[in-house]
Amino acid sequence: MPRRVSAFALALCVFLAPCPVAAATVHELLEQGDRLTQTDDGFPDSFTRAFALYEQAVALDPQNPLPYIRTARACLALGDWLGKDNLQWYERGEQAAERALALKEDSAEAHFLLAANRGNVVNLRPFWKVSPTVIADLEKHLQRALELDPRHARALHMMGILLDETPGPLRLLLHGRKEQIEGYLTRAVEADANRYTYIRWSLVEFYRDAGRPAQARAQAQALLAMTGSVDRRMWAEKYRPAAEAFLKSLAAQ
Secondary structure, three states: OOOOOOHHHHHHHHHOOOOHHHHOOHHHHHHHHHHHOOOOOOOOHHHHHHHHHHHHHHHHOOOOHHHHHHHHHHHHHHHHHHOOOHHHHHHHHHHHHHHHHHHOOOOHHHHHHHHHHHHHHHHHOOHHHOOOOHHHHHHHHHHHHHHHOOOOHHHHHHHHHHHHHOOHHHHHHOOOOHHHHHHHHHHHHHHOOOOOHHHHHHHHHHHHHOOOHHHHHHHHHHHHOOOOOOOHHHHHHHHHHHHHHHHHHHHOO
């Protein structure tokens, strides 16, 4: 019986096939990929094309951490937004981030990308296949990222979410406390107020759930003004409608 080939494998065959840019330098390949991922316009094709470029850069210079970092970043975005074969994207991103850290331990971005991809892998696996200590591992990488870059917006945000959503018994494995959640989320917004819509939306939800409608309203209004974010497609399709609905619900009260 012939073997079935997954959609993920077919995608890799297409996007990793030889192409005219094969003779480009690592720097040129990274620049081309970065231009494709500056916004989510053209997603997912732009990101899968960027992924292929980053993989070519890895092949050209396997001792350079930057192509692995870019690969891990593209995999995280594809896993977050595609909703299909996302476990395999996160696993690939986790592997790339691990390799980046083996080459450059003092990369805040690599520590964040390892935590983010690994956290998603954990969420998608059956709970009996996951060690509870992975929570402490995620916190360790986020703490290291913030030691290296205290204004790393996405690491700040993920730390806040980790402290907020970790179930009670597992909190014993964390150094952070629930009282720190607001601080992490507000610092994440302050660090990069207009780049990532989901960071601001998390602060809206935090204030809403905490019974602080005035502050939630202010953050929702600020979110509506975020027209130049990286995730413009998600802003238009998900977060702007959510913010508008929330503000209408406040007005009706």
